[in-house]
Amino acid sequence: xxxxxxxxxxxxxxxxxxxxxxxxxxxxxxxxxxxxxxxxxxxxxxxxxxxxxxxxxxxxxxxxxxxxxxxxxxxxxxxxxxxxxxxxxxxxxxxxxxxxxxxxxxxxxxxxxxxxxxxxxxxxxxxxxxxxxxxxxxxxxxxxxxxxxxx
Amino acid sequence: xxxxxxxxxxxxxxxxxxxxxxxxxxxxxxxxxxxxxxxxxxxxxxxxxxxxxxxxxxxxxxxxxxxxxxxxxxxxxxxxxxxxxxxxxxxxxxxxxxxxxxxxxxxxxxxxxxxxxxxxxxxxxxxxxxxxxxxxxxxxxxxxxxxxxxxxxxxxxxxxxxxxxxxxxxxxxxxxxxxxxxxxxxxxxxxxxxxxxxxxxxxxxxxxxxxxxxxxxxxxxxxxxxxxxxxxxxxxxxxxxxxxxxxxxxxxxxxxxxxxxxxxxxxxxxxx
Numbered sequence: 001x002x003x004x005x006x007x008x009x010x011x012x013x014x015x016x017x018x019x020x021x022x023x024x025x026x027x028x029x030x031x032x033x034x035x036x037x038x039x040x041x042x043x044x045x046x047x048x049x050x051x052x053x054x055x056x057x058x059x060x061x062x063x064x065x066x067x068x069x070x071x072x073x074x075x076x077x078x079x080x081x082x083x084x085x086x087x088x089x090x091x092x093x094x095x096x097x098x099x100x101x102x103x104x105x106x107x108x109x110x111x112x113x114x115x116x117x118x119x120x121x122x123x124x125x126x127x128x129x130x131x132x133x134x135x136x137x138x139x140x141x142x143x144x145x146x147x148x149x150x151x
Numbered sequence: 152x153x154x155x156x157x158x159x160x161x162x163x164x165x166x167x168x169x170x171x172x173x174x175x176x177x178x179x180x181x182x183x184x185x186x187x188x189x190x191x192x193x194x195x196x197x198x199x200x201x202x203x204x205x206x207x208x209x210x211x212x213x214x215x216x217x218x219x220x221x222x223x224x225x226x227x228x229x230x231x232x233x234x235x236x237x238x239x240x241x242x243x244x245x246x247x248x249x250x251x252x253x254x255x256x257x258x259x260x261x262x263x264x265x266x267x268x269x270x271x272x273x274x275x276x277x278x279x280x281x282x283x284x285x286x287x288x289x290x291x292x293x294x295x296x297x298x299x300x301x302x303x304x305x306x307x308x309x310x311x312x313x314x315x316x317x318x319x320x321x322x323x324x325x326x327x328x329x330x331x332x333x334x335x336x337x338x339x340x341x342x343x344x345x346x347x348x349x350x351x352x353x354x355x356x357x358x359x360x361x362x363x364x365x366x367x368x369x370x371x372x373x374x375x376x377x378x379x380x381x382x383x384x385x386x387x388x389x390x391x392x393x394x395x396x397x398x399x400x401x402x403x404x405x406x407x408x409x410x411x412x413x414x415x416x417x418x419x420x421x422x423x
Contacts, residue, residue: 057352085410086419088388092384097301
């Protein structure tokens with residue numbers, strides 16, 4: 001056991017491309033970091049920004065969002081809608097002072113097993129450098145102080 | 152011009168009620184402590200109480216779809232620029248039908264234009280000044296120039312005062328969902344009590360749900376009892392969306408929502 005910080009990373013992936021791609025990573029025997037917990041969605045269009053907030057409020061240090069490349073969406077346009085949503089969401093988070101480097105977006109197709117491993121590994125390295133998300137942990141574990149209630 | 156009449160606010164309101172053109176006037180009346188309050192008039196005599204001056208900044212469009220108001224009959228609404236933009240946006244989102252309301256567009260009390268169709272309102276708005284308030288623009292620029300750590304500190308400090316009263320939601324003409332995500336408890340998306348985490352998540356959610364729809368009236372910020380400049384969050388998104396996709400909201404009944412549309416070649420630099 002080492003004391004090195006092991007980030008918790010949640011990956012929201014689409015069923016048709018990235019989930020199959022991650023499967024390919026495994027069947028191709030490519031090793032990648034075990035810090036990631038994959039959650040499968042029907043489509044990137046289904047990945048509500050609230051789910052990302054939930055991941056952070058449950059103690060995630062980083063989040064990966066990944067799905068089909070543009071024009072490859074199983075439902076034709078889910079990823080296009082998702083892309084606009086993320087463009088806007090990042091602007092809002094940045095404006096509120098939330099570190100957008102902790103959310104990684106990628107297009108990983110079902111044939112890109114190697115790319116999935118690379119996305120996960122690079123994200124884990126990036127989050128290791130950034131360290132635990134102290135700002136967020138502070139507000140999650142808010143302590144109720146009596147002084148707070150002074151009028 | 153077609154459908155436009157000009158004259159005194161009280162006279163026009165009384166006339167509309169007398170002719171049974173409308174059954175209700177939504178406007179402003181004298182309130183307590185030198186403030187104005189929304190006034191709902193369905194009796195011709197009470198139209199004397201209607202007033203309009205520089206204190207009348209509230210966006211009254213948020214009353215148009217409330218059940219307790221709609222049951223009172225067809226309304227005429229005293230409309231400043233932000234109310235008009237609210238009406239147009241509601242129509243664009245199919246929440247209002249054309250010719251179901253009459254807008255009494257006001258700039259000062261003695262110059263009232265009666266706008267019966269959405270087209271007339273669009274025309275009126277095309278000549279109006281849609282700029283942000285100077286102090287909002289200044290604070291927005293100041294925040295944009297800050298470092299990310301400073302912005303975090305700023306918002307954490309501001310949102311510590313949030314009491315989760317949802318006045319921002321109630322005041323917003325575009326928050327018309329009959330059931331809001333914060334009223335759902337399975338799953339409990341956002342903690343109910345006022346807490347650092349829940350306050351922040353609530354304001355993120357509210358702003359995201361207004362992305363591409365916000366008419367930048369700033370009503371949420373004005374309604375906030377804790378004086379948090381929360382209106383800057385949806386306004387920041389509106390600013391970005393205007394830059395990226397060139398869309399201005401609340402000016403045309405045919406405008407779309409940028410969040411429910413897309414271009415195959417939307418530009419971004421962050422997806423690997």
